[in-house]
Amino acid sequence: MKTLYRGKIFTFNQQASLQNLQGVIPDALFVNDERFTFLRDGAIIVENGKISAVGDYSEISSLLRAEDKTVDYRGKLIAPGFIDTHIHATQTSSVSAYGEKLLTWLDNYVFPSEVAFNSEQSGRREYDILLKQLFKNGTTSICAYLPTSYDGADLVFEMTDQYNMRVIMGNTIMTDGNAKLITDPQTSMKISEKLYNKWHGVNRSSYALTPRFALSCTDETLGLCREFMESHPDAYVQSHLCENINEIADTVAKFSWAKDYLEVYEKSGLVNARSIYGHCIHLSESEWSRMVEKQAIFANCPVSNNYLGSGLFNYQKAVQLDAKLTLATDWGAGNTLSMLRVMDDAYKVAMLNSFKLETLTRWYSCTLGAAKALGVGQHIGSLEVGKEADFIVFDPAQNELLNYRLESSFDLLDYLFSLSSLGDDRIVAATYVYGNKVHGE
Ligand SMILES: [Zn+2]
Incomplete structure (x- = not known):
């Protein structure tokens, strides 16, 4: 059986690297770049613990059969564990x-x-x-x-x-x-x-x-x-x-x-x-x-x-x-x-050395960058087809201040920066390991 998870989707893609993310300024909130993707109404399909499809909901929902399941996380953000x-x-x-x-x-x-x-x-x-x-x-x-x-x-x-x-x-x-x-x-x-x-x-x-x-x-x-x-x-x-x-x-x-x-x-x-x-x-x-x-x-x-x-x-x-x-x-x-708090401290430590450690670079170092460094980039770290389905569902609405701040978020960097700057475990609505829910309602 397949399960489709619908929501905003953020992921890095295989082309991302520590150096090519540093200094990148996406000019929009929702982007699809060879290094990273942020979809407004996206979805991933999970089958036997692995991701079998990722993309816009309108495009991949047709892959479901009658017996398959849909989990609706609209308004929430699905991101790599x-x-x-x-x-x-x-x-x-x-x-x-x-x-x-x-x-x-x-x-x-x-x-x-x-x-x-x-x-x-x-x-x-x-x-x-x-x-x-x-x-x-x-x-x-x-x-x-x-x-x-x-x-x-x-x-x-x-x-x-x-x-x-x-x-x-x-x-x-x-x-x-x-x-x-x-x-x-x-x-x-x-x-x-x-x-x-x-x-x-x-x-x-x-x-x-x-x-x-x-x-x-x-x-x-x-x-x-x-x-x-x-x-x-x-x-x-x-x-x-x-x-x-x-x-x-x-x-x-x-x-x-x-x-x-x-x-x-x-x-x-x-x-x-x-x-x-x-x-x-x-x-x-x-x-x-x-x-x-x-x-x-x-x-x-x-x-x-x-x-x-x-x-x-x-x-x-x-x-x-x-x-x-x-x-x-x-x-x-x-x-x-909380890796959100770790990213926040990494930003501050870099600032104390007068260096701007970019938002995408920090998120990368906790996800696909870490996976690649450990030699397991083919298995985990991003939401790509064939990867093991380890993912987080963020619900920024669980933090009133963050939710308010995100209303004025105008690009992807600002959005992720706010999430890692103001977020904590309250906004983690669900966590999945190999396609199984290990935390959340
Ligand atoms: Zn130690």
Whole structure:
């Protein structure tokens, strides 16, 4: 059976790129460009979890047969689901711990709280709340740091798999630091191996080797990570890079064999086109060019960076170098799961650096741009024929102020800017994952 969803349609198209969106000024509200489309009375047709048609309602409604279904979202906006490329599944209960910078915040709040998530019972409620909040905010895909234990990490995979979410996740590897949280390196790698074998490439799940950050690793751990990536080259890697000045100083002091922070990961075989690095705020010129040359993925988290006072990411440089830029919440240092709020903070951070990070560029970095960066642009990120049906239904009328503001919206940029500047979870009327409604009436 087919289901047609009718409403305004906004999507990027395959021709869109970080650079070709920056500086584009559409002269109308409704446009159909090779890079993006905004339809006044549009529709998508979903069949077996995938999009089989997209276009003006008047043109594609004739594809329906008598037994097919129509869902009327007229007056609302249908857009691609958000991709959050950096979250911690174990930090919901410690979110909004205040008043500290990165290393103190980790030691005083996060590490003690994460100890609880290594058993199934303590985790289930936390992840259930997290997933529901993600859907409520229109996020349909995540890259996530999971508990350090096999049972804890496996449970999160089980739960996202039940929703058939496209996810990239792994057990957090910590072998140095908080005594109650660390695992010995060999045990960590056995857990990684077992999770990779069970989940990588199964349904919509992918495995990411997840050394928390260099400071939570020993030389032995990094060596084992290198071996793991050599024997599992199709796995992802995720970690943190150059988030905070003290963190960088401690890292280069600990690994004195490396000339800078990035080289700790490079020499461990952890920097390639499937490596997702959180933050990347304080990169040297050399680190910038090596990250781009190796096609590594930037998971920038402006809400978290502002919250912990970590610093201002250089968006201008990312655009100039055509870096694989994605945006993320870094939940729970980021105190929101709303990618609308993340886009808003990205705009402000760029403005503090006297750079205008365009509206289309920011939306792209949360949708198709993120999908392409992660190598899954053929599956998700836009509403195009053949894509998996992950989408959001926005209802701006649920926010009186935004609704009023949009009445005077004269072009697409202004419309999307207002949505990301004034919107929040109230305007997410429904969220669909693989064609199934996971949030909304
Ligand atoms: Zn993080």
